[in-house]
Amino acid sequence: MQTTDVSNPAFFHKVVDCQWACPAHTPVPHYIRLIASGRNADAYMVNWHSNVFPGILGRTCDRPCEPACRRGRVEEEPVAICRLKRVAADNKGDVTHRMPRPAPRNGRRVACIGAGPASLACARDLAAAGYSVTVFEGEKKLGGFIRSQIPRFRLPESVIDEEVGYITALGVETRTGHYISSLKSLLAEGYDAIFVGSGAPRGRDLEIPGRQESAANIHLGIDWLASVSFGHTTSIGRRVIVLGGGNTAMDCCRSARRLGGESVTVVVRSGFEEMKASPWEKEDAMGEDIPILNYLVPLAFLHEGGTLTGMRFQKVRAERDAKGRRQLVPTGEPDVEMPCDDVLVAVGQENAFPWIERDTGIEFDRWGMPVVDETTMQSTIPNVFFGGDAAFGPKNIIWAVAHAHQAAISIDLLLSGGDVRDRPPPNVTLVSQKMGIHEWSYDNAIAIDLRYKVPHREKSLALADIGAEVELGFDLGLALKEAQRCLNCDIQTVFAPKLCIECDACVDICPVDCITFTADAEERVLRQGLNAPSLNMTQDLQVHGGLKTGRVMVKDEDVCLHCGMCAERCPTGAWDMQRFLLDMAQVGTMPPSITHPTMKSGAEPVAA
Amino acid sequence: MTYLPKPKLHHPDLPKNELGLTRRDYEGAISTLCAGCGHDAISAAIVHACYNLSLPPHRIAKLSGIGCSSKTPTYFLGAAHGFNSVHGRMPSVLTGAHLANRDLIYLGVSGDGDSASIGLGQFAHALRRGVNMTYIVENNGVYGLTKGQFSATADRGALNKRGAANGDEAIDMVGLALQLGATFVARSFSGDKAQLVPLIEAALTHAGAAFIDCISPCVTFNNHAGSTKSFDYVREHNEAVNFLDVISGRETITLEQEPGTVELVTQHDGSVLRLRKVAGDYDPTDRTSAIDFLARHHQAGEIVTGLLYVDPDPTSLHGHLGTATKPLNAFDDAVLIPGSAALAKINASLR
Numbered sequence: 001m002q003t004t005d006v007s008n009p010a011f012f013h014k015v016v017d018c019q020w021a022c023p024a025h026t027p028v029p030h031y032i033r034l035i036a037s038g039r040n041a042d043a044y045m046v047n048w049h050s051n052v053f054p055g056i057l058g059r060t061c062d063r064p065c066e067p068a069c070r071r072g073r074v075e076e077e078p079v080a081i082c083r084l085k086r087v088a089a090d091n092k093g094d095v096t097h098r099m100p101r102p103a104p105r106n107g108r109r110v111a112c113i114g115a116g117p118a119s120l121a122c123a124r125d126l127a128a129a130g131y132s133v134t135v136f137e138g139e140k141k142l143g144g145f146i147r148s149q150i151p152r153f154r155l156p157e158s159v160i161d162e163e164v165g166y167i168t169a170l171g172v173e174t175r176t177g178h179y180i181s182s183l184k185s186l187l188a189e190g191y192d193a194i195f196v197g198s199g200a201p202r203g204r205d206l207e208i209p210g211r212q213e214s215a216a217n218i219h220l221g222i223d224w225l226a227s228v229s230f231g232h233t234t235s236i237g238r239r240v241i242v243l244g245g246g247n248t249a250m251d252c253c254r255s256a257r258r259l260g261g262e263s264v265t266v267v268v269r270s271g272f273e274e275m276k277a278s279p280w281e282k283e284d285a286m287g288e289d290i291p292i293l294n295y296l297v298p299l300a301f302l303h304e305g306g307t308l309t310g311m312r313f314q315k316v317r318a319e320r321d322a323k324g325r326r327q328l329v330p331t332g333e334p335d336v337e338m339p340c341d342d343v344l345v346a347v348g349q350e351n352a353f354p355w356i357e358r359d360t361g362i363e364f365d366r367w368g369m370p371v372v373d374e375t376t377m378q379s380t381i382p383n384v385f386f387g388g389d390a391a392f393g394p395k396n397i398i399w400a401v402a403h404a405h406q407a408a409i410s411i412d413l414l415l416s417g418g419d420v421r422d423r424p425p426p427n428v429t430l431v432s433q434k435m436g437i438h439e440w441s442y443d444n445a446i447a448i449d450l451r452y453k454v455p456h457r458e459k460s461l462a463l464a465d466i467g468a469e470v471e472l473g474f475d476l477g478l479a480l481k482e483a484q485r486c487l488n489c490d491i492q493t494v495f496a497p498k499l500c501i502e503c504d505a506c507v508d509i510c511p512v513d514c515i516t517f518t519a520d521a522e523e524r525v526l527r528q529g530l531n532a533p534s535l536n537m538t539q540d541l542q543v544h545g546g547l548k549t550g551r552v553m554v555k556d557e558d559v560c561l562h563c564g565m566c567a568e569r570c571p572t573g574a575w576d577m578q579r580f581l582l583d584m585a586q587v588g589t590m591p592p593s594i595t596h597p598t599m600k601s602g603a604e605p606v607a608a
Numbered sequence: 609m610t611y612l613p614k615p616k617l618h619h620p621d622l623p624k625n626e627l628g629l630t631r632r633d634y635e636g637a638i639s640t641l642c643a644g645c646g647h648d649a650i651s652a653a654i655v656h657a658c659y660n661l662s663l664p665p666h667r668i669a670k671l672s673g674i675g676c677s678s679k680t681p682t683y684f685l686g687a688a689h690g691f692n693s694v695h696g697r698m699p700s701v702l703t704g705a706h707l708a709n710r711d712l713i714y715l716g717v718s719g720d721g722d723s724a725s726i727g728l729g730q731f732a733h734a735l736r737r738g739v740n741m742t743y744i745v746e747n748n749g750v751y752g753l754t755k756g757q758f759s760a761t762a763d764r765g766a767l768n769k770r771g772a773a774n775g776d777e778a779i780d781m782v783g784l785a786l787q788l789g790a791t792f793v794a795r796s797f798s799g800d801k802a803q804l805v806p807l808i809e810a811a812l813t814h815a816g817a818a819f820i821d822c823i824s825p826c827v828t829f830n831n832h833a834g835s836t837k838s839f840d841y842v843r844e845h846n847e848a849v850n851f852l853d854v855i856s857g858r859e860t861i862t863l864e865q866e867p868g869t870v871e872l873v874t875q876h877d878g879s880v881l882r883l884r885k886v887a888g889d890y891d892p893t894d895r896t897s898a899i900d901f902l903a904r905h906h907q908a909g910e911i912v913t914g915l916l917y918v919d920p921d922p923t924s925l926h927g928h929l930g931t932a933t934k935p936l937n938a939f940d941d942a943v944l945i946p947g948s949a950a951l952a953k954i955n956a957s958l959r
Contacts (some may be wrong), residue, residue, distance in 0.1 A: 074617050438611045446615040501839050502799060503644040503827065508652035511615045511632075513622070533621040549843060563615050571644025571827040 001523050001552070004542045006494065009428045012580040014540060015557050016490045018081060021068035023402035025426075025584045026050040028065055028081055029490040033442065035088050036483035038476075041095050043088035048095075048166070050584065051401050052121040053146075055159040058086025059471070060150055062247075062278060062396040070487050073536075074512065074559050077451040079485045083471075087479040089159070102171035103588070106130035108415050111191040113180050116144020117397045118197030118388025120167050121404035122411075127170040129412060129588025134191075135172055138179035142168070145199055146397065148226035149248070151255050152467045183356045183384075193383045193411045196370075197404065200389035204348040206243065210301030214308035218301065221252045221346030228255050228466070237341025240264045241311055243298060244346035245275030250282065252344040253290045258466040265338065266292040267311075270328060271318060284470070288463060296336060297328065301343065310339040349394045369393065376420045377407035385410060405586055412587045424585035433491055433577045434567070440577055442488050444564040446511075452482045488562045492580045495553060497546035499574035506566035506575055507531065512559045515566060520545065520552045530556055614638050626662040634659045636686040640679070646798035646824030647677055647746045651684040653801050654715070654744075657808035658685060661856075669705055669712045673698040673727060676753055677719030677746035677824075688715075696727025699734035699743075703925070706739050709935035710926050713812060714741035721751050724760040724779045731781075735788040735817050740924040742811040743819045745781055746798075748826040749837040756829025767834030780906070782916060785819040786899050791922035792818035793898070795913045797842050798825065802851075807915060809854040815876045816922025823911065847905055849914040850892065851884040873920050883915060892918055 004011060014020050018028040026047060034043035047054035061082050069078030108131050112119035115137035123133040141147055142164045146155070168174055180186055186194065203220035205211075211218065217237065221244065227233040240261040242253040245268035256264045266285065268275055272294045275282065286292060296313035303309055313336045316328040351369060356362055363371040363380040370379050372386045379386055385407040388400030410420040433441040455472045456462070462470045474482060507515045513532035520526075523541060527534040534541070539558035547553065567575040614635070622630045634655040639648045658668065665687035672678035674695035681690050689712065693701040702716045716734075723731040723745050734743065749762040758766070758774045761781065766774045785793045792814040796804040804822065811818035823842050825831045831838040836845075850871075856879055873881040873893065883892060891897055898917045905912045936944065 074620060445612050446617060448616050501644070501827070501831070503646065503825070503839060504649045504652070504799060504801065505644045508648055509614060509638075511617055512619045532619040533623075535621065548840070559619055561615055561617060563612075565612075565614060568612075569643045569648075571642065 001520060001526055001541070001543045003545050004540075006492075006542070009426055009582055011540065011542075012430070012492050013582050015492060015560075016580065016582075017068040017070050018065035018079075019490070019582065021064045022051075023064065023399045024051045024405065025402075025582065027490065027581055027583065029486055029488050030581060031088065032079070032081070032084055032483050032486040033488070035084055036443070036480055036486075040088045040091040041093055041098070044092040044095060045098055047085055047088060049586075051398060052124055052167075052404075053117060053163050053397065053401065054085050055089035055163050056117075056146055056155060057397060058082060058084075058089050059155050059159070060146075061085070061398055064398070070489050070559065071485055074487075074561065075448065075450065080451055080454065080474075080482050083454050083474055084479060084483055087474050087476070090473050091476065096166075096169075099166055100128045100170065102169075103128055103130040105132050108132065108192045109134070109190075110193045110195065110411060111136065111186060111189075112195045112197060113186075114144055114196070114198035114388075114390070115139075115142040115164075115174065115176070116197055116199050116388060116400065117146060118199075118390070118400035118404045119144070119195060120164060120197075121401045122195045122197065122387060122408050123172045124167045124170060125405060125408035125587045126411060127167070127172045129408075131411075131415075133172045135174045136178050136180050137174065137176045140177050142174060142176065144197075145222075148229050149222055149251070151225065151251050152229070153254070153258065153462065153465075153470050154251070156467075156469055181355050183360050183362070187360065187381075187384075191383075192415050193385065195404075195407055195411065196379075196384065196386045196390050197388045197400065198353075198390045200349045200351045200394040202350045202352040203345065204350055206298060206345050206347055208298055208300055210303050210308075213306060214301045214303040216306075217308035217341060218343045218345060221248045221344050222349060224344055225251055225255060228259065233259070235260045238262050239340045240342045240344065241338060241340045242266045242344045242346060244268065244348070245270070245277055245292075246346060246348070247277045247281050248349070249344075249346035250277045250285045252346050253285050254288055255466060256342075256344065257288050257290060258463055261342075264290045265340075266290060267296050267298070267313065267338075268292065268294045269297050269316070271295060288459065295328070299335060302337065308340065308343065310337055311343065312337050349389075351390065351393060353390075375406065375423065376410045377403055378410055378420055383411075383414060405584065408587045409585065426585055427583040429581045430492070430494070430578045433579050438568060440491075440564055442491050442577075442579070443484065444488070444491075444562070444577075446487065446561045446563045449481075449485045451485065452478050489560075490580050491562050491564070491577050493542070493555065493560065493562070493566060494576045494578045495542065495544050495555070496574050496576070497544045497553065499572045500547055500553065501572055501574075502547060502549055502551070503571060505569040505571065509565045509569045511563065511565065512561055514555050514557070514560045516554045516556075517547070517549075517551050518554060520550075526552075526554055527556075530554060532556070534558070612638070625659055627664060629659065629662075629665075631655060631659040633687075634665060634685055636681070636683045639683040641676060641683075642752075642826075642828045644827040645676070646748060646826070647680050648683065649798040649801065650744065650746055650804070650822055650824055651680045653798075653804045653808055654684050656801065656805045657812060660805070661809055661812060661854075663713060663812070667711070667713055668715060669702075670715045670717060671698050671702045671705070672717045673719075673722040675719040675722045675751075676748075676826075677717060678722055680746070681717055696722050696725070696730055698722065699727065699730040699739075702741055703734055703737065703739050706741065706925065707931065709937060710740070710931070710933075711935050714739070715812070716741055716743040718743070718745050720745060720747045720749060720759040720761040720781075724781060728760075728779070732784065732788050735785055735790045735819060738789065738791065738817050738922065738924045738928070740815055740926070741817060742808065742814070743817065744808070744811075745819075745821050746824045747781065747821055747837070748824045748830055749835070750826050750830040752826045752829055756826070763836040766836045767832075769829055769832055771834070780902075781819070781821045783899065783902060785821070786895055786902075786917055789817075790819045790917075791816035791919040792915075793917040794819070794915050795821045795823070795911070797823045797846060797911075797913060799839055799843065800846075800913075803848060803913065806852040806854050810852060810875075810879075810881050810915065810918075813854065813875060813877055813879045814918070814922065816919065816924045842911060845909060845911045847887070847910040847912050849885070849887040849890045849901075849912060849916065851886065852915050853882040853884075855880040855882055873918055875920050876922070881915070881918065886914070892916060893920070
């Protein structure tokens, strides 16, 4: 097998599972160590640089990093990465002096449509680099769906105001209450580039019998949440059915519980396991006495005299057809009727671009989505870019931020005469962490340590006030404990075959049997002959030839604890533990990024 | 060496043996020997062998003397019985323990200083008595704990770390063991677990005095050019006579090789040693030709490794003493202390 090229940043980046899984590639273990050492402001700035909304994401992120976390593979549950991010945001103190100053203007004008996370993140990157950015927003306040759709009991408005404020402070011009109704006329205003971050603003409806007749008590989930958020809706019926299994449905049912819904039930067509909602959101909903009923297909809204009285469902089960496709087939049991006073329909969101004239030059595919390049975010009009839900359909905040960074890079390249396909490489450093014979600059004592629970507000108090945040966040003590569960996967095992004397010390000491010295073979064969079963094909092998015996050193990266035992037991220093830090490229020069100090958790914080 | 204990977390798919134990359950405390020490690799090989054989750790007694090698029993089989004896006196303590409790599995771990210098007499007598044990000498040719002086197994002419040559003749532990009547004799190398682990398994299942001379490079004092016990030197001069697989009674035995290249030796307990021959003329059941073979190859500067001699049906100390079939602790007081009447009867028979 080919010797692994560790100079290719992708190899070690992939070992840092959380960072690799994060669309914005935030250096997770790096900021977790900062939190562990009490440097919350530094941790916040690392996050802010990478994902723009640490306080918001620390409460609402979809956390693609957590299922990827290596701790979850060697123990039961991953590190609570998302909630640690919130700890940094909650305890950072005042960071305004660390934010970039408005840059001298370079004379280029960029319009951002919508003031959701995508547009705001794009505006931040470009404004800090000297672009004159104007953000257009139909609503009166900035934030988009972050503000209108996420209930206050999950995300206090003050957090949104603060983090949106850091962006507007960069000199971004904001035009709220200004709905863009025509792309053509905006194009005519002569902006150098336009970024479309208008989201997926339309809730999908459910056209079944009774829909029209009982319309007064049937609400589209996202519109209803927005109405609650802006204070227009303050009550709901006693018995509520929520249709749909996504996070919007979870927000709907929990909001309904707080506005007078005593008996709130979630009903999903398919199985409980197949629901799109994050597991922790389902857990929180069920914890508020909201049952989730599955395998029920809505047949009709029942009504009497123009008033909704209930719903009828068909019982189904999942089956595989001849082609192996999963489908729902009726069980033949009698239909189920459930009485209710209100129904919230949260069965999906759709994109809508009524304001883009079809003859502007923007091409749409057959599903009505704009044709957008996945790398550059460029549309078929070279200076119009898309990002967030507007680009490829509903995703989440962290994807919107990732798109925005890439679009900003493209806009910068385009307007400075470069090629948008010429993507700037990430900034990568790899530094030894050795401090002494048994001393590393990170905490390498790895123990069995189960995930800590985030404290919640008492249920009766939480349900009584829709504005009361349910999660109270880790306190600093719990945060330190949870932070120490991090395996420091960015501290890489770097191997120098020339120094190796093949004494087997690393093989014998490795607690998870990562390392094997064996005859060279192709990968498939190598994987069968390693010291521990090598079943996780998504994880790479690190392979090095050049040993005296002609064998190869094979390290399966899958469950490496990054404990450094191999390096401590190595008599010749052939193994070293080196910190890999990868910062994604961004437009211009961002704040003197957060120095990347070597620091043991528990050490004294350094003044920023 | 490290100050931190080895993390308890293990590979999620770590297999279990017949006792439901993982290999990690056979480990001991973390080693305090120099990083890279050959002895640590031997400890790991012992862990592998005991795991593979599904030996209950609490039925094993590990005994040692003094020295780097004799520290190692702390680093494997944490659940076994242990006795860290006086310098060179491990064989006597082991013999005594074996006489008192014949049911335990005895594992003596010693070094070239402990067994070839101060304890040479003890080593010789334990082997010639046929004590049922596995006796491993972790042989590095130097006194590591006292800064690397040549030991009695260092080859004449070998250079120490500062370049001075050894003027004394080396004691060949394998040659002694063959002459003294050990019924299982092997030599191996800490840097070759594929060879060493099956040898330890075979020795543990052997029902007589089993001796393994394991060359174990001292990375601190004896792993340089000019050493004859360095990783490089041993790898270059290693002449393996066979490869061994140990097959427990229940497994079916298949012969993949051509006839004549594989020899099966069935031991007393029903386990089968499958020897894949490398040196065609080598017969591991012939003590005299083994001694001759070793002498010839030693002359040629080769280090012969592998299973060098095995008597598949050995006699042992308990056998020729005709002792009780049960451990002493299994008898009740009435048997162990028969009283003055019994004593009087014995005395009368001697008058």
